[in-house]
Amino acid sequence: MREALAGGHLLELFAEPGRQPDLEAAARGVGTPVVHVAPKVMAALADTVTPQGVVGVATLLDVPLGDALAGTPRLVAVLEQVADPGNAGTVLRTADAAGADAVVLTDGSVDPHNGKCVRASAGSLFHLPVVAGVAAADAVAALRERGLQVLATTGAGDDDLDDLVDAGELHRPTAWLFGNEAAGLSEAAAGVADRTVRVPVHGRAESLNLATAAAVCLYASARAQRR
């Protein structure tokens, strides 16, 4: 909520009196209307079992692809048909931490404004440009036009992540494609990428979960681009 307020995205705040006085004061301080509501009303407004005493109304946050890729983006995460809001929010948070310039959710992905996604992103939704609802092929074309290589993460990828690191391939501006948590990346999306990449599995696990694979790939790029 503080992130929304700090970013100028908060339009209105509903609050149970006395629960979050500092936040109320901060909202009033920047001219955001604050409406007091009873606990029963809060329970109906909030979509969590244990509401925190405030519900905010924020602007929609998604931006057009062209705006998100303005400047010289060096690291972008693309979620292709990622359905689980918790996963999407976690990847958003990780992309922010890894210093990514933007996150793109293709059509068929969860709405980034979903409450669970917002909470899992821990404020990161307000930190970097988020694009929603573009076709994967259009996103890839735009990313390539901006000079980014497009790497698709899949368990059966042709290139081992560590080999790419050793070869210095991750120094380049890079967009990572991550696929649906159950079905994986679509063949169409893998087909338009410059390379398909597998995170090495050294033990007996069959695969990594989506957010884990994204963390390893995004941090490998972050390190390679800085060292």
Place this chain on the structure above:
Amino acid sequence: MREALAGGHLLELFAEPGRQPDLEAAARGVGTPVVHVAPKVMAALADTVTPQGVVGVATLLDVPLGDALAGTPRLVAVLEQVADPGNAGTVLRTADAAGADAVVLTDGSVDPHNGKCVRASAGSLFHLPVVAGVAAADAVAALRERGLQVLATTGAGDDDLDDLVDAGELHRPTAWLFGNEAAGLSEAAAGVADRTVRVPVHGRAESLNLATAAAVCLYASARAQRR
């Protein structure tokens, strides 16, 4: 379930007739009793909303610390008071994928046999030795005695992960301590480690979530120990 069966951990299988015939046949093939139950009974037995048609009874899996550290362990994950079963299971899966030799859950952590933990581990609970309910100080002492350095992950850690990689410090056998998802690592646990390490945050995120930080650290070690 197949992992439990393959590991010889499955004692008995309750099944709705016709739902998982291959699994039933596999269980019978190794002499595991199969009991047919009606859907209503399955709904009562299973702790998920949409049961998969089978419920297995498995042996307890945790092993004594000394057994888990027998041999020459090179990579171990220690979860200190990690309360969320999904997080614990995800870290188990990641540790397995990174080639870890064991996972230790200190006292105050979630029971690794918790259904959500088992499911989030995606079979990895059956792949590597899991130790439960030891004091963090005892785990650290045992790990150090086996020749592992003990690195504690915390947002305010003294050493930057990338600096340790550059200095070649991650080539050594290493145990990683990861703390509670909300409170972070306890001061006591951070105090007994050889170093406190922070995963760099390049963007505006305040922190990484537990499973993400664990993925980055465990994969940094896996890479350093192999390259």
